[in-house]
Amino acid sequence: MTPRRTALTSMLALALGAGPLWAADMALVLTESGALLGAEPAHDARVRAYRDAGYDITEGFDLDRADLARLLEDFEAELEDADRLVIHLTGRMEQAGGVPVLLPREAEGESSTALLTSGVPLGLFLDFATQSPGQSFLALGRAAAPDAPGLTLSVPDGVVVMRGAPDTVSGLVTGAMIGAGLPPTAIDATAAGVVFEGDLSADLRLGRTGSTPAAPAPTPSPEPEPATPEAMEAALGLSVEQRREIQRNLTALGQNTRGIDGIFGPGTRAAIRAWEEEAGREADGYLTRREIDQLARDADAARAEQAARERADRDAWATAQGTDSVEAYRRYLDRYPRGIFARRAEERIAVLEAERADRQDWARAQDADTIAGYRRYLDAHPDGLFVERARERIVALGGDVESPRERADRETWAAAQSQDTIAAYSDYLDRYPRGMFAERAENRIEALRDASREEERAVERAREEERRQGLNIASILLIEARLALLGFNPGTVDGRIDDTARGAIRSFQDRNGLTVSGYLDNDTMQRLVGGR
Incomplete structure (x- = not known):
């Protein structure tokens, strides 16, 4: 050059x-x-x-x-x-x-x-x-x-x-x-x-x-201006790594620095002002040595508090698993609605409630002890806990378990349930528009569409939050390195968020009970880079 x-x-x-x-x-x-x-x-x-x-x-x-x-x-x-x-x-x-x-x-x-x-x-x-x-x-x-x-x-x-x-x-x-x-x-x-x-x-x-002449007349030195923030x-001559540590500390306290890159741009200055305001300090957006030390102490306290919350979260989850009841999992969700295991608690509640409904319907079928009662049980629970016993009882009462058409209807429904997609349920309705499970197929299609719309909205919110982060190459390199350190493979650590890196972000979000979007929203950034 x-x-x-x-x-x-x-x-x-x-x-x-x-x-x-x-x-x-x-x-x-x-x-x-x-x-x-x-x-x-x-x-x-x-x-x-x-x-x-x-x-x-x-x-x-x-x-x-x-x-x-x-x-x-x-x-x-x-x-x-x-x-x-x-x-x-x-x-x-x-x-x-x-x-x-x-x-x-x-x-x-x-x-x-x-x-x-x-x-x-x-x-x-x-x-x-x-x-x-x-x-x-x-x-x-x-x-x-x-x-x-x-x-x-x-x-x-x-x-x-x-x-x-x-x-x-x-x-x-x-x-x-x-x-x-x-x-x-x-x-x-x-x-x-x-x-x-x-x-x-x-x-x-x-x-x-x-501009002064080469040989100026001597003049008294002016009094120095008071030092600005x-x-x-x-x-202080802060190094890049010292600035990164400050950004990590601000993130641990819930402030959005728009990256952990060692550069004090508008995002970091706004985060410093917000922290100063919350701490009752003059919010000028600049730090003194005393403020840096206080910020580190505040962040350490926040990390310790977060670690204590996570330990309590895990203990409550272990207690719920030990009881393994709907009531136990609901108590967990009441305490930790966005906890590490919230999604798993909701999934287990759904399974247990389905089993409870299955047992209740089976008890009613047994009380009636009729061919019609057992068929109602089979219609409601084609994969239920007592399917074989219901069929045996229908035969014992002199009835046919099901006709060839009913069997084909049931098998097509079972296949749709195993795939659990809008396309699979739509295919079932095309073949059996007035089938035994038509109403359930329509309800499931609507539920999946609602879930898809909500998931799309959540992903779009996360995408917008990542855009507002204003992440540069240095920040992305740090994030990729952090993912790799935690055991989530981001692919090549090159400062680009490709499909492999998105997959690593999704895995990290799923493991930590966050909204799974593949984008670096505020919650993900705080959990990923706010700690050490």
Whole structure:
């Protein structure tokens, strides 16, 4: 990829015509993506932040060594125009034979020789920074394994260096230092997870200052504005994983963040405001360290309460199964109408009530002890518990069990019941429009149509709730990984919800007593990603 350059200084010179040139705030922004997720959008966001603050930008994304060399040569030629200077490097940085280097796109090998041959010494960037002593800042967002050796830097006088994880460094620079105008001395490096080195001057500020002549008259430093909620949160330097944990905690408390992706978009901000309102806090949509800690405690309490409810749910179900009566299962449903086993309780009630009706009708047939009474029992319960005994009694009373037509009618009805579909019952009615089971077939068709309509409405509601979640690829990857971890096979974990993933979602919903739709509605998201 070729280097990109925004020459604001040149454009200003052309626009203003003859006259003295004003000094420029310059920024060099380089990113080597490697294994970083979302590296290019993050790079573009950094560039926009510097551009919006009035910096003359030199930028490069995934450059090879030749392109990087040409870009740095051009950048060095412009340094004499710099007033403030920021160099923001993101990507792979290694210690090679005592020399810290930035590795461009095609860098290969792990030996010191290979790293030195392909890398660019960080000392070069420190030399650039000495061109604007007291107003130079070097941000190093290093992508490295946790056990990677540290970088040894010799920071010149008048230069400030910040080192840390890529997303943490980027968030602090663009949010706290540029967006909020905070100096390095206002940032709690330990809490933020970064390291500062060099001349930590309170005068170093990276935010917009307006155009100033190259040799301005000294003016008193204005009193710093009170930190805004946005600036205070930015100063925490939250990593992507820390943001995901916050989103998981909000979800555990019933708030809809529209994804667990580590990005605080409109959905997450709305969820934070809703939680703040419920907690009686100022609902500004931004978090302090104290609020983050309180949120974690609230979420842990909610998870513990949910776990206790589930244990009580399972205990009540075990009690109902032990009794195995309609009354026991109804007591379970009264306590847990949307419990883990609600559907199974309803199904068992239907079976037990059918058996109860079967026994009651058989008792009436026995009391009458007539051929007509036993035939009524057989019509009502063609697959009943006492079918054989009813037929035997009809024969004993001198009657025929059934005619050939009645037998065919009964067999066709039994086949329709085994399939239990609208098509099967319609086929029965086509063959026996006035058959022994015609009324029951019509009633069953209507019941299945009602159930189908309700199921369609439930699926449509779930589909709409999933759409409102606004799930991005990162969120879907997390959901697929969570399903796989729980034993529900989503297929390839690729950030796409295909038929296999839909099947895994349906299985998860069925196992957890949720509405089975195959879509990620609010209840499913809370159960799936709200816990740990």
